[in-house]
Amino acid sequence: MSGLDTVVLPDLPVRAVLADVGAALEAHGSAVLVAPPGTGKTTLVPLELARRVHREVTVAEPREVTVAGPREVTVAEPRKVVVAEPRRLAARAAASRMAALLGEPVGGTVGYSVRGDRRVSARTRVEVVTSGLLVRRLQNDPELSDTSVVVLDECHERHLDADLLLALLLDARAGLRDDLRLLATSATVASERLAALLGDAPVVTAEARAHPVDVVHRPPDRGERVEACVARAVHTALAENDGDVLVFLPGLAEIDRVGNLLGDLDADVVVLHGRLSARQQDTALTPGPRRRVVLSTAVAESSLTVPGVRVVVDSGLARVPRVDHRRGLPGLATVRVSRAVADQRSGRAGREAPGVAYRCWPRAEHASLPAYPEPEIRAAELSRLALELACWSTPDGAGLAWWDPPPEGALMAGRNLLATLGAVDTDGRPTARGRRMASVGLHPRLARALLDGAEVVGARTAAEVVALLDAGSKRTDLDSELARLRGADDLQARRWRREVTRLGALVDDHGGGDSRDPAAVVALAYPERLARRRPGRPGNSPVYLLAGGTAVEVPPGSGLGDSEWLAVAEATREPGRAHGVVRLAAVADERLATWAGAALVTEKDEIAWTDGDVVSRRVRRLGAVTLSERALPDPDPTAVRAAVSDGLRREGLRLLPWPDDATRLRQRLAFLHRHLGEPWPAVSDDELLARMDTWLGPELGTVRRRADLAAVDTTAALRRLLPWPQAARFDELAPERLQVPTGSRVRVDYSGDEPVLAVKLQETFGWRETPRIADGTVRVVLHLLSPAGRPAAVTSDLESFWRHGYAGVRAELRGRYPKHPWPPDPLTAEPTKGTTRRR
DSSP states (O other): OHHHHHOOOOOOGGGGGHHHHHHHHHHHSEEEEEOOTTSSTTTHHHHHHHHHHHHHHHHSOOOOEEEOSSSOEEEOSOOEEEEEESSHHHHHHHHHHHHHHHTOOTTSSEEEEETTEEEOOTTOOEEEEEHHHHHHHHHHOTTOTTEEEEEETTGGGOOHHHHHHHHHHHHHHHHTOTTOEEEEEESSSOOHHHHHHTTSOOEEEOOOOOOOEEEEEOOOOTTOOHHHHHHHHHHHHHHHOOSEEEEEOSSHHHHHHHHHHTTTOSSEEEEEOTTSOHHHHHHHTSOOSSOEEEEEOGGGSSSOOOTTEEEEEEOSEEEEEEEETTTTEEEEEEEEOOHHHHHHHHHGGGSSSOEEEEESSOGGGGGGSOSSOOOGGGTSOOHHHHHHHHHTTOTTOTTOOOSSOOOHHHHHHHHHHHHHTTSBOTTSOBOHHHHHHHHHTSOHHHHHHHHHHHHHHOHHHHHHHHHHHHHOOSSSBHHHHHHHHHHOOSHHHHHHHHHHHHHHHTSOOSOOOSOOOHHHHHHHHOGGGEEEEOSOOTTSOOEEEETTSOEEEOOTTOSOTTOSEEEEEEEEOOTTOSSEEEEEEEEEOHHHHHHHTGGGEEEEEEEEEETTEEEEEEEEEETTEEEEEEEOSSOOHHHHHHHHHHHHHHHOGGGSOOOHHHHHHHHHHHHHHHHHOTTSOOOSHHHHHHTHHHHTGGGGGGOOSGGGGGGOOHHHHHHTTSOTTGGGGHHHHSOSEEEOTTSOEEEEEOSSSSOEEEEEGGGGTTOOSOOEETTTTEEOEEEEEOTTSOEEEEESOHHHIIIIIHHHHHHHHHHHOTTSOOOSOTTTSOOOSSOTTTO
16 A cells, blocks of 8 residues: 555645545545536545545454355455446546556556456555446445445436436445445535435535636537537637647537548547547547647546646537437437536636637527536436346335436336346346346346347357447448448447457357347347338338337338348337338348247237228237238127227217118207206217217127128117106107197207298198297297298297288288288188198
8 A cells, every 4th residue: 555655646626625525424424525627536535535444444453244246255344445437438547547646557556447347456445437337336245345435426417327326325325334435526516415315414615726718609600510610619729729629529420520620630630438449548638749639528528637628619519318219228319518517618628727618609598508417317218227226126216315216107117128028027026137137237128138149149149239239330231230340440340349259258158049140139139129021012112010019111222121020129210201210120030020029929809990890800919010810700799899889989970870760869869958958868979979888789789890780770779868757758848740730740850959840831820829849948940931842931939920020921922822822810810731722
């Protein structure tokens, strides 16, 4: 430990509060350190804490702790300081910087562990790890038996793994390791909630000796892409300022495009992102002989220092986790940065000297930016989180202290996926397979594909496909992309081969089965994306139906040919398009599909209303994809009746016969419901369909197909709706016919809003009062007809008509129909059906 004892820490702002941090941890067991970027919190604090731990261990009574695991290991008193960083690049950089301060190589007193790369030794006292890796370590050893202090760096970034790690550490500390000390660091002042989670922990603040930074807004011109705006700002920055330029862009695609626009610079253009090799990252973090333009993703926002920078150019955009529905994996979306992130980025220009920050958005829009970035846990896909919670014996996360609890819907979706993959049982507890999947450190889909795929296609092929699925592909044909990667020597291919080697070492290779088919691995990861080609469409792009129910097209020139089956890894669906588009897939067949998608295979009798008729068949399906079907000779009558009812609800009562008697009966019922209400039933289409079983059910007993509906007696069926005992008065309340003075019984028309009696005028002579129905509450509207049957008058008040209207009608009709009687006094005249002679 001589390096820790003798090192002289740089005079950075956090050095002034190191004693306060140590005292807070000793007194309270937890603390929050608020320190802006550039204050030294990531490098100086762990070294100081390690020095304190070393002194404590030296004077304490030695003890031994047995760590349970695959092999029991006895370790000494907890003596390590573990620093959790949100990114691999930041973890390696922090370890390298601390080791350099000690004058040692990495892997001595200071080491690091990230996915696929570990440099530690028995001498290591400060270990920098990624948050996700520390979650795995905590699952294997909940006491963190060799660890005295955990530093959770950059908590303000709110990464999903970091939020989960905080919750699990608090739980372990409460139940297993009350002596485990926790220090949470943040670059923002929003520390109240964090301090409360840590048990009302003290907050220590380090003031940054920041140099002034001038902020200049240079928004894009009308129609200009943000990459062009950034390139223009870089040219301006180099012309107007000294020092290196740090450019913030959302992702690798934007870095490539901006790099292509900066080919004429009198400066070195270097890139900085998490997918670079360690050597390339070190190059980006090392000053060069000439001025540099560093094109970086968000990795340089807070936990890394890029030396020599005097100018920042900020695109104002960031990639944030969202559910990637193409791949069923955590994905990234491009969003506007928050004000807090914009301030952190600008501050990078003032770490070593006064600087300038160029912002590629209008000044007026700055106030509308969100104050802080949205926590990943609110928007990300949570199946991996769900698996970790299941392994922690709290599948729903209850009982844990969360900064923000996982959304219930997203967590349930994650748990459902785990059940589908066989990772958890019905109670949400992890299965043996689930625990092994968690140990792999991949998304559960890919972990399942790697572990199960290795048994079928061998560890090498499974690792190759999973590495490709994890990184993504520029080609549609997965086999073609694999062939390219195996033979290429570019950065992507070399990185892919390193990951294949790492993944292959995680699984036992027993030689696999007799297959080396990559489609099997894809299908294990995405069984719901097994797809069968739809028939037809000659000359067009083939369309496939996914087992999940979505239709997708294969783009021209994809190299996938006209295969009957595909195992689809990625598909997109753009707004306004009828189908999705396959972006990555492998040729498959039905045998593979039914094997990999066995959990989706069903066989059942289907009796349903399909394409306008009852279809009865036995169908075998893979999700939404039909594998086979055959007609049922003797379908279940109850199911047939339900199918017919469904057809009527879909297509309406027009499927039934409606003879005049049935139509008039329905109209009379509607009249009584309208004017008297209950118990007289409503008989609109919607009401009749809703009460179908009540009035139509018995009539459907013999129906087997649409044609049988023609024999349904709708008149008899409607009569079942007549209420009892009121039904006995139905003909009285809504008579089908009314007797007029001549003795004729004339049919009442109930088709309109009011009942209408159309009768020849001469047959109503002597009729003094307008007839009333519905217990005398509704007057019948009389259509008084001419001898030719045309309406001569319409009235619902006969008395008034005889007094005031008849004379005018008589005058008109006498001239037109002279052979018919038109007495001057209709109330005393004899009603007649015919002419004067016939009388």
